[in-house]
Amino acid sequence: MNKLKNFDVRDEKDYKITVHMLKDYNAINEEIVQLMKESAASQES
16 A cells, blocks of 8 residues: 555556556455454354
């Protein structure tokens, strides 16, 4: 995430790579949240 500080949005290739990275990062976070919810639910029962 440190690289984002020196990030030039005028560079379309960099922009597309960064947006793709952030989407992947978000998808991974959503998966982790889902797994944690399932784990918590299974522990309750």
